[in-house]
Amino acid sequence: xSGAVRVRVDRERCCGAGNCVVTAPEVFDQDDADGLVLLRxxxxxxxxxxxxxxxxxxxxxxxxxxxxxxxPERSSTP
Amino acid sequence: MTVAPLTDxxxxxxxxxxxxxxxxxxxxxxxxxxxxxxxVRLPTDATAWLVTRHADVKQMLRHPGFSADLTxxxxxxxxxxxxxxxxxxxxxxxxxxxxxxxxxRRMLTAEFMIRNVRRIEPLIRQTVDRALDELHAAGPPxxxxxxxxxxxxxxxxxxxxxxxxxxxxxxxxRSRTLIDRDAPPERxxxxxxxxxxxxxxxxxxxxxxxxxxxxxxxxxxxxxxxxGELAVDExxxxxxxxxxxGHETTANMIGLSTLLLLRHPARYAALRDDAGxxxxxxxxxxxxxxxxxxxxxxxxxxxVEIGGRLIRAGEGAIxxxxxxxxxxxxxxxxxxxxPYRAAQQHVAFGFGVHQCIGQPLARAxxxxxxxxxARRFPRLRPAVTAGRLPTRDxxxxxxxxxxxxxW
Ligand code: SF4
Numbered sequence: 023x024s025g026a027v028r029v030r031v032d033r034e035r036c037c038g039a040g041n042c043v044v045t046a047p048e049v050f051d052q053d054d055a056d057g058l059v060l061l062r063x064x065x066x067x068x069x070x071x072x073x074x075x076x077x078x079x080x081x082x083x084x085x086x087x088x089x090x091x092x093x094p095e096r097s098s099t100p
Numbered sequence: 101m102t103v104a105p106l107t108d109x110x111x112x113x114x115x116x117x118x119x120x121x122x123x124x125x126x127x128x129x130x131x132x133x134x135x136x137x138x139x140v141r142l143p144t145d146a147t148a149w150l151v152t153r154h155a156d157v158k159q160m161l162r163h164p165g166f167s168a169d170l171t172x173x174x175x176x177x178x179x180x181x182x183x184x185x186x187x188x189x190x191x192x193x194x195x196x197x198x199x200x201x202x203x204x205r206r207m208l209t210a211e212f213m214i215r216n217v218r219r220i221e222p223l224i225r226q227t228v229d230r231a232l233d234e235l236h237a238a239g240p241p242x243x244x245x246x247x248x249x250x251x252x253x254x255x256x257x258x259x260x261x262x263x264x265x266x267x268x269x270x271x272x273x274r275s276r277t278l279i280d281r282d283a284p285p286e287r288x289x290x291x292x293x294x295x296x297x298x299x300x301x302x303x304x305x306x307x308x309x310x311x312x313x314x315x316x317x318x319x320x321x322x323x324x325x326x327x328g329e330l331a332v333d334e335x336x337x338x339x340x341x342x343x344x345x346g347h348e349t350t351a352n353m354i355g356l357s358t359l360l361l362l363r364h365p366a367r368y369a370a371l372r373d374d375a376g377x378x379x380x381x382x383x384x385x386x387x388x389x390x391x392x393x394x395x396x397x398x399x400x401x402x403x404v405e406i407g408g409r410l411i412r413a414g415e416g417a418i419x420x421x422x423x424x425x426x427x428x429x430x431x432x433x434x435x436x437x438x439p440y441r442a443a444q445q446h447v448a449f450g451f452g453v454h455q456c457i458g459q460p461l462a463r464a465x466x467x468x469x470x471x472x473x474a475r476r477f478p479r480l481r482p483a484v485t486a487g488r489l490p491t492r493d494x495x496x497x498x499x500x501x502x503x504x505x506x507w
Contacts, residue, residue, distance in 0.1 A: 035453075037202075037205060037209070037453045037454075037455065037457075038205075038206070038209025038210075038212075038213065038457065039449075039455045039456070039457065039459060040213055040214045040459075040460055041444075043213075043214050044214065044444075045444070052209075052210075052213040052214065052215065053210070054210065054215070055210060056206060056209060056210050057206075057208075057209030057210035057211070057212070057213040058206070058209060076444070076445075079445060080444060080445060082161070082162065082450070082451045082452050082453065082455035083162070083452065083453050083455075084162055
C-alpha cells in the first residue's frame with residue numbers, strides 16, 4: 023500500500039492505551055495532562071503511511087481514522 | 101426454531117487437566133469450540149455465544165452494543181456467585197459502560213502512559229535485580245514463581261499505588277480468590293470486603309495526609325477526591341482493581357514465558373545479547389500464551405451481528421482471546437511460537453475501550469524480567485523433567501503456581 027494519508031484522531035473516543043504512540047511515534051503522542059492521544063502530524067510523510075494504518079488497526083477504541091490525502095491541485099512543490 | 105437441549109451443548113470453559121501448560125486448548129477442544137460463533141453451556145447452566153475469530157473478537161469488543169456490567173440480568177458469568185457478591189462495586193470501572201467507565205478510566209490514563217512507564221524503568225530494573233538475588237540465594241534449585249514472577253509485579257504495583265508491600269500476603273491471597281472460579285461464593289464475598297476495607301483505611305489515611313506522598317493513590321486523593329470529582333469509595337474501588345490487575349497477570353506471564361523460553365534454549369540464550377528484539381518477543385509471548393484463556397464475557401444490549409450470527413439483545417457472548425490469537429487468518433502458522441514474527445495485533449490485552457490500561461507497564465516488566473533473567477542465569481533450566489507442573493486451572497488468569505528451576 024502506498025499513498026499519503028490524512029490522519030484524524032477523536033480524543034472523545036480515545037482510551038489512552040497508547041498503541042498508536044508505539045506504532046508511529048512521529049505521528050502520535052500522548053498528552054501529559056490526560057494521557058489521551060495527540061496528533062503530531064495530520065499529514066505524515068508517505069513512508070509513515072503503513073504504520074499509521076497499522077495504528078488504526080491496533081487502536082482498541084476506534085479513535086484513529088485515515089483518509090487518502092487529496093492530491094494538491096498544483097503539483098509543483100517548492 | 102428448535103432449541104437443542106442444554107446438555108448437548110459443549111461446556112465452556114473446558115476442564116482438561118492433562119493439557120500441557122503452554123497449550124491453551126487441545127486439538128479436540130479446538131474442533132469443538134473454534135467455529136466462527138458457536139453456542140456453549142456455562143458452569144452456571146446459562147448459555148452464551150463463543151466468539152473466536154480474530155476479526156470477530158475485535159468487532160465484538162469494540163461494539164458499544166455489548167455491556168461489561170456483570171450485574172445486569174443475563175450476563176454470562178463463568179461461576180456461581182452469592183447474591184450481591186460484589187457488594188460495593190463503586191469505582192470498579194472494568195465492569196462499567198459508556199460515560200461512567202470513561203470518567204474513571206480517564207483519571208488513570210496519564211498515570212500509565214508510555215512516557216511515565218519509561219520513567220519508572222529503573223525502578224523495575226532494581227526490583228528485578230533484587231528478586232534475582234533472592235532466586236540466587238535460594239537455590240539451586242529454587243522456585244521462580246515465589247522468588248521472581250510474583251514479587252516483581254507485586255512490588256512494582258505496590259510502589260506505584262503506595263500500598264505497603266509488607267502486607268503482600270494479605271492481598272495476594274485475596275486477589276487470588278477473586279479471580280478463582282472455584283472459590284466458594286461466600287469466600288469471594290468475604291475477600292472482596294476485606295480487601296475493600298483494607299484499601300479504604302489506606303485511602304482515608306492518604307486523604308488525611310494531604311500534600312506529601314507522591315504515589316498514585318495519594319495523587320488521586322489530592323487531585324480528585326479533594327476537588328470533589330471522585331468519591332472515596334470510588335477511589336477504593338479503583339485501588340482494588342489496580343492492585344488485583346497488577347498482581348496475577350504479569351506474574352503468570354513471567355512464569356509461563358520462562359517455561360516457554362527454556363524449551364527454546366537458543367532463543368533464551370539470544371535474549372542476553374539481543375535485548376533489542378525483546379519488545380517483539382514480548383508481543384509474541386502475549387499472543388502465544390494468551391493467559392486470559394477463558395475469554396472476556398459481555399452481554400448484548402442490542403441485536404448485533406458478529407461473524408454472520410445475530411446475537412440478540414439480552415444474550416451473552418464471550419470473546420475468546422486465546423483462540424483469536426491463534427486464528428490463521430490473522431497470523432501465519434499460529435500454533436508455532438515464532439519469536440521473530442510481528443505479533444502486535446494480538447488481543448491478549450483485550451480490545452475496545454476496556455483494553456488493559458496497564459499494558460505499557462506489563463510489557464516493560466515482562467521484557468526487563470526476561471532479559472535480566474537470561475543475563476544472570478544463562479544456564480537456567482527446569483528442575484523437574486517429569487510430572488505435571490502445578491497450574492492455575494480455575495483462575496480467570498491462567499498460569500503456573502510454581503516453576504522449580506536450576507542453573
Ligand atoms: S491507540 Fe487509540 S485509544 Fe490508544 S492512545 Fe492511541 S488513539 Fe487513544
